Amino acid sequence: MKLYIHSSSAISPQPGFTDEGFPAQIRKPESNRFDVVEPEYREWIDPKLIRRMSRIIRMGVAAAKKSLQTAKLEMPDAIITGTAYGCLEDTGVFIQRMVEQGEEMLSPTAFIQSTHNTVAAQIALLLKCHNYNNTFVHRAFSFESALLDAALLLEENPRQKILVGAADEITSYSYDILSRFDIYKKNEEVGDKLIGSGTTGTIAGEGSAFFVISGEKNDQSISCIDDFASLYKPVDAGETEKFIIDFLKSSDTDIKNVDLILSGHNGDNKGDAIYDALQEKLFGGIPMRTFKNYCGEYPTAISFALWYASLLISENAKGSPKKILIWNHYKGTHHSLILLSAC
Amino acid sequence: MNSAPVFIASTGTISSIGKDTETSLQSLENGVAGMDTMHWLESSHKGKLPVAEVKFSNAELASICGLNEHIPRTALLSAIAAKEAVDKSGIDLKSGLRIGFISANTVGGMDKTENFFKPFLADHSKGHLRNVVHHECGSVTEIVADLLGVKDFISTISTACSSSANAIFFGARLIKQNRLDVVIAGGADALTRFTLNGFNTLMILDDKFCRPFDENRKGLNLGEGAGYVVMVSEKIANTLKTKPTISLSGYANANDAYHQTASSPDGAGSYFAMKFALEMSRLKPADISYINLHGTGTQNNDIAEGTAVKRLFDPVFPPMSSTKSFTGHTLGASGGIEAVFSVLALQNDLIFPNLRFETAITGLPFKPVTELLKGKGLKHVMSNSFGFGGNCSSLVFSKS
Numbered sequence: 032m033k034l035y036i037h038s039s040s041a042i043s044p045q046p047g048f049t050d051e052g053f054p055a056q057i058r059k060p061e062s063n064r065f066d067v068v069e070p071e072y073r074e075w076i077d078p079k080l081i082r083r084m085s086r087i088i089r090m091g092v093a094a095a096k097k098s099l100q101t102a103k104l105e106m107p108d109a110i111i112t113g114t115a116y117g118c119l120e121d122t123g124v125f126i127q128r129m130v131e132q133g134e135e136m137l138s139p140t141a142f143i144q145s146t147h148n149t150v151a152a153q154i155a156l157l158l159k160c161h162n163y164n165n166t167f168v169h170r171a172f173s174f175e176s177a178l179l180d181a182a183l184l185l186e187e188n189p190r191q192k193i194l195v196g197a198a199d200e201i202t203s204y205s206y207d208i209l210s211r212f213d214i215y216k217k218n219e220e221v222g223d224k225l226i227g228s229g230t231t232g233t234i235a236g237e238g239s240a241f242f243v244i245s246g247e248k249n250d251q252s253i254s255c256i257d258d259f260a261s262l263y264k265p266v267d268a269g270e271t272e273k274f275i276i277d278f279l280k281s282s283d284t285d286i287k288n289v290d291l292i293l294s295g296h297n298g299d300n301k302g303d304a305i306y307d308a309l310q311e312k313l314f315g316g317i318p319m320r321t322f323k324n325y326c327g328e329y330p331t332a333i334s335f336a337l338w339y340a341s342l343l344i345s346e347n348a349k350g351s352p353k354k355i356l357i358w359n360h361y362k363g364t365h366h367s368l369i370l371l372s373a374c
Numbered sequence: 375m376n377s378a379p380v381f382i383a384s385t386g387t388i389s390s391i392g393k394d395t396e397t398s399l400q401s402l403e404n405g406v407a408g409m410d411t412m413h414w415l416e417s418s419h420k421g422k423l424p425v426a427e428v429k430f431s432n433a434e435l436a437s438i439c440g441l442n443e444h445i446p447r448t449a450l451l452s453a454i455a456a457k458e459a460v461d462k463s464g465i466d467l468k469s470g471l472r473i474g475f476i477s478a479n480t481v482g483g484m485d486k487t488e489n490f491f492k493p494f495l496a497d498h499s500k501g502h503l504r505n506v507v508h509h510e511c512g513s514v515t516e517i518v519a520d521l522l523g524v525k526d527f528i529s530t531i532s533t534a535c536s537s538s539a540n541a542i543f544f545g546a547r548l549i550k551q552n553r554l555d556v557v558i559a560g561g562a563d564a565l566t567r568f569t570l571n572g573f574n575t576l577m578i579l580d581d582k583f584c585r586p587f588d589e590n591r592k593g594l595n596l597g598e599g600a601g602y603v604v605m606v607s608e609k610i611a612n613t614l615k616t617k618p619t620i621s622l623s624g625y626a627n628a629n630d631a632y633h634q635t636a637s638s639p640d641g642a643g644s645y646f647a648m649k650f651a652l653e654m655s656r657l658k659p660a661d662i663s664y665i666n667l668h669g670t671g672t673q674n675n676d677i678a679e680g681t682a683v684k685r686l687f688d689p690v691f692p693p694m695s696s697t698k699s700f701t702g703h704t705l706g707a708s709g710g711i712e713a714v715f716s717v718l719a720l721q722n723d724l725i726f727p728n729l730r731f732e733t734a735i736t737g738l739p740f741k742p743v744t745e746l747l748k749g750k751g752l753k754h755v756m757s758n759s760f761g762f763g764g765n766c767s768s769l770v771f772s773k774s
Contacts, residue, residue: 143634
């Protein structure tokens with residue numbers, strides 16, 4: 032079934048959270064750590080609460096509230112989130128104190144806010160929303176799982192309006208630890224040429240993106256998810272190719288009708304090779320754009336891609352794409368496709 | 375679509391009271407609890423706080439499931455229970471069916487991460503990376519999915535103590551909507567210093583063995599383990615050597631929307647979860663033969679859950695008990711382990727006792743079962759799982 036996106040919002044390394052549309056001034060990564068531009072949260076969250084919230088909670092709650100506001104929805108029928116790493120800042124604070132203080136004299140605050148469901152829980156709490164509430168934590172399938180859960184609910188009751196989103200944060204600990212796995216470029220290699228750099232490694236990204244979706248179209252609907260699918264640990268490029276061909280077939284899509292491929296290129300020449308190889312083979316002649324030059328690499332980055340693709344479609348200008356295929360992979364082990372159309 | 379039944383083909387579990395379903399059943403029948411002084415977890419609270427540990431070292435667990443002993447303990451527990459469930463299902467995972475593995479946990483590889491942090495905090499270039507490589511909750515699921523050879527669909531849920539109940543019914547919905555044929559669903563969690571100290575700061579750990587639903591309860595004991603069910607569509611059920619007789623007939627998820635860690639005084643979230651699960655199974659409260667309570671033993675949970683039970687079931691209360699009086703609170707695994715116990719209750723027509731119960735809670739017109747009850751003709755069992763973040767879920771299992 033089709034899932035109609037009624038609103039979307041994202042807090043990302045790009046400025047302009049409160050603006051409509053994609054920022055006119057694109058922010059480029061200046062190092063291998065691409066932090067979000069945090070908006071003025073007071074418009075979305077009670078200032079007394081902001082102080083107690085870690086960054087991931089703030090950016091999750093604010094993006095969620097803006098999505099609800101844009102969709103003019105007070106009470107969603109479900110709140111479903113995805114996060115690969117969860118609340119790293121609070122986790123780091125608690126673990127650090129536990130180690131340094133030898134398990135003595137600890138305060139509960141960081142522990143309380145460290146559970147992976149905190150963002151979804153805080154949204155429910157602020158809205159006093161007793162409805163369905165779920166959190167998926169499956170690495171680079173976290174957002175896709177949340178979207179699937181929403182799709183199942185809408186299959187059961189298409190009239191529902193569901194808040195679905197994802198959030199992940201970089202912390203100084205996570206950045207230092209992940210850097211030791213040699214997955215990031217050296218700072219001097221980052222700049223204008225992240226994509227197509229010809230070198231290995233990517234840049235650390237983070238962000239939150241939330242959507243109000245429904246099985247029914249209304250006059251607010253900005254785009255429509257025709258279908259989505261994931262592939263876990265393909266054995267070779269052939270399996271990935273078959274996955275894409277099968278997906279297009281099962282969603283009844285002639286590739287010639289796709290206006291744009293939005294790909295998960297992250298600047299790592301090894302990981303990016305499959306996009307380039309299959310672009311020629313499967314998508315010959317269809318324009319390809321990338322999104323991780325805007326948000327960096329993180330396991331729920333596809334939620335940013337969906338936000339961006341939805342914006343491109345809803346611009347509704349002459350020449351703006353009507354059908355976009357988002358194709359993202361994370362470390363080659365987690366491939367996902369989302370087909371998005373104008374509605 | 376909602377009426378299409380989802381059958382339980384088999385179960386697998388490991389906890390402080392048993393290494394598999396059979397030994398766990400024996401402990402439940404014999405009233406043998408799994409709490410003890412801390413043996414395997416390295417913590418300064420050793421000797422002061424009892425815990426319900428699985429009675430094997432990581433090396434022993436690794437040799438049982440054939441994995442490396444240096445991976446997170448949660449993955450070892452998960453692998454053992456999930457393998458048991460798959461082996462007993464009689465289903466060949468390589469026969470072309472669409473298979474899903476949906477596993478819940480809350481700690482991921484935290485037991486290794488907390489070891490990593492000691493050298494790391496002193497010097498960020500120090501600490502063995504192998505101790506953080508499986509930190510993510512999803513990584514634990516993937517280790518086990520790879521071991522089982524499941525690839526069609528894998529996912530991980532983390533909604534605190536209701537995690538694996540949500541995993542089970544997410545799986546059931548995937549079967550009902552004909553997206554999968556077979557789903558192995560449940561969850562796992564190992565004890566860690568992180569969670570032990572976290573719960574300790576909240577001052578909700580009992581320094582004696584816990585006493586769920588007792589007026590003089592002092593808190594919970596933390597436990598560890600894993601529990602999974604293998605669920606199949608009716609079509610697949612009909613192809614199995616022994617046709618399953620137990621189905622997941624109802625489920626619901628609601629949010630208490632009251633506080634990040636505390637339950638509301640009237641247990642609104644618990645009430646909605648139980649009520650909607652009953653409605654889905656098209657049952658009346660009086661049809662429930664046994665409630666496997668969430669029953670952690672904390673002041674807050676038990677009065678909130680009890681108040682919600684009172685509101686929904688008054689004036690006729692089914693027999694009920696908290697098997698956390700045996701296993702301790704196994705957090706993300708509890709919904710899975712207690713789903714297995716609920717299935718065991720139906721299969722063997724047993725109601726398990728609520729150990730160490732003495733005095734009913736003031737204001738609640740019922741008390742839990744204190745002796746093993748046999749032959750009561752169980753038809754429908756409700757299993758409750760409520761957690762931090764207000765996440766409340768109830769499952770109803772029915773015998774056909």
